[in-house]
Amino acid sequence: MGLLDRLLDLVKKRETPGLTADAPGLKIVAEAFDPVVADSAVLAASPDWVSTAPAVLRHHLLLPPDRVEDAASILAQDGYELREQAPDGELTRVLAVRVQVLDALHCAQERSRMAGLAQRLGGDALGWDAQQPEPTA
16 A cells, blocks of 8 residues: 555545444445455445445454464554454454445455455455445434
């Protein structure tokens, strides 16, 4: 991720202070766990995704327990919070979570980045999902 992308992400984050990863009423609006399916296709096929609204992007990772802290430190530099879920065999299931406005390019870049990070740390990137608030009536 280049300097310009990071600056744009910071600006986007400032524009959307209301949504948090723990906001009530979030529902999954898109998910990508098949590496063969392009992120653009996932987003285009989602009838619930609102492209202009912020979303909680959650990358699902499997990491060795002794590397979770390393991953958290690396990901925090880009605004991610690492949330430990549960042991999954010899690995620990974690979520890398942040709020952002989604687009296909950034989803693809981040998916690739998570795969590389997980591989370097001896784990695996399973995929991602995005949550947005349920529409209010």
